[in-house]
Amino acid sequence: MTLHSDRRQVALMVDYLFGKGVSRALPKSGYRLFRSRRSGRVKLIHLDGRLFATVKPNGAMALSVFGAQTLSRSPRFKDSCVQVSDDVSRFVRGGRSVFCKFVTWSGKNIYPKSEVAVVDGNWKVLGVGMAVLNGAHMEQFKSGTAVKVRSGVAA
Numbered sequence: 485m486t487l488h489s490d491r492r493q494v495a496l497m498v499d500y501l502f503g504k505g506v507s508r509a510l511p512k513s514g515y516r517l518f519r520s521r522r523s524g525r526v527k528l529i530h531l532d533g534r535l536f537a538t539v540k541p542n543g544a545m546a547l548s549v550f551g552a553q554t555l556s557r558s559p560r561f562k563d564s565c566v567q568v569s570d571d572v573s574r575f576v577r578g579g580r581s582v583f584c585k586f587v588t589w590s591g592k593n594i595y596p597k598s599e600v601a602v603v604d605g606n607w608k609v610l611g612v613g614m615a616v617l618n619g620a621h622m623e624q625f626k627s628g629t630a631v632k633v634r635s636g637v638a639a
Contacts, residue, residue: 490515494529501545502564503593509558549635552601552609563591565601566631576602576610579636584625594619611636
């Protein structure tokens with residue numbers, strides 16, 4: 485017997501990791517959670533047959549590009565996004581990392597090793613990855629890696 489429905493469990497994780505209210509962008513149904521046979525913890529989250537996120541052993545969520553596009557409907561999710569100049573958007577789509585000198589804006593909910601979505605000037609998701617720096621420092625530094633992109637839109 486489960487205490488929470490699948491959607492409620494996903495909503496709790498999303499709000500905890502990306503900010504209160506972000507889960508309002510989630511659809512009402514279509515979730516399938518894959519659990520570990522040994523421990524019972526959630527490992528994968530699928531939404532309408534597509535991978536939404538992978539849940540890491542420490543409880544963090546590694547979003548897929550589809551997951552980031554779904555959450556980008558929420559205005560509060562912008563605090564977990566890094567906006568880059570349009571010059572480098574094709575490289576990010578290909579899965580290349582983002583360097584600090586190309587960051588035009590970064591959200592206040594970004595900390596080292598946190599999950600972020602990389603967006604273009606029109607707030608379209610280009611890729612997802614892990615932040616290397618604090619969001620405030622990404623804009624200040626002129627050299628170095630800001631985000632290690634795990635997956636781009638084209639990848």
